[in-house]
Amino acid sequence: MKVTDLTHIISEDMPVYPGTEKPKLVCANTIENDGFKETVLNMYSHTGTHTDSPAHLFADGKSLDRFSAQSFCGSAVMLDCRHLGENGKVTKEMLCSLGEKLDNADFLILRTGWEEYWKDDRYFCGFPCLDKEAAKFLADKGKKGIGVDAISVDPVGVPLDVHKILLGTDDFIIVENLCNLGLIGSDEFELTVLPLRFQNADGAPTRAIAIIR
Numbered sequence: 001m002k003v004t005d006l007t008h009i010i011s012e013d014m015p016v017y018p019g020t021e022k023p024k025l026v027c028a029n030t031i032e033n034d035g036f037k038e039t040v041l042n043m044y045s046h047t048g049t050h051t052d053s054p055a056h057l058f059a060d061g062k063s064l065d066r067f068s069a070q071s072f073c074g075s076a077v078m079l080d081c082r083h084l085g086e087n088g089k090v091t092k093e094m095l096c097s098l099g100e101k102l103d104n105a106d107f108l109i110l111r112t113g114w115e116e117y118w119k120d121d122r123y124f125c126g127f128p129c130l131d132k133e134a135a136k137f138l139a140d141k142g143k144k145g146i147g148v149d150a151i152s153v154d155p156v157g158v159p160l161d162v163h164k165i166l167l168g169t170d171d172f173i174i175v176e177n178l179c180n181l182g183l184i185g186s187d188e189f190e191l192t193v194l195p196l197r198f199q200n201a202d203g204a205p206t207r208a209i210a211i212i213r
Helices: 092-096 100-104 132-139 161-167
Strands: 002-005 024-029 038-042 050-052 073-080 107-111 145-148 173-176 189-195 203-212
Touching (some): 145 189
Parallel strands (some): 073 107
Antiparallel strands (some): 189 203
16 A cells, blocks of 8 residues: 655745735744643645635535545546646546546546646746636536645636636535645545644645555
């Protein structure tokens, strides 16, 4: 069994979505002074590798704490989108090309290649995204969710149309800022994405792992 961590480490110098604040990790207690170490974590709910819930965009949307644990585990298939290049669009036809692999999977993972630009200004622009038709097609497939190695499933600074299409199903999640997708290979794999469980969670930092048996 091979287990691959798909999670970026949370640090004070990490990239965050434009307009939000970087996380702060403040030492609250030290071994020298208190006999134990403890840290105060101050961060937005969509920091680093994280999961979006329908409550992120819809007032009556389902929050992450209302999802069952089973919603965050399942089979996954990856679509390599690196050839699309800057501002490329993932189409319905590309999704259909996965055939039974997509039909049988709980999650779709898009490998854009943008994790290469983590901590670089290029990370915030140009990454391939689903077009609206592809997003609607995927939403209608009854999947558990989608993951991507970019900061968003929509281009930064535009209306969140793809988010709204996908999260409008109410039982769908989006996992953003994945990494290490190149270590998985092209076969189907098991995916586990476990967001922090706090009340009314619109989104939450997430530990994501891939398991290949």
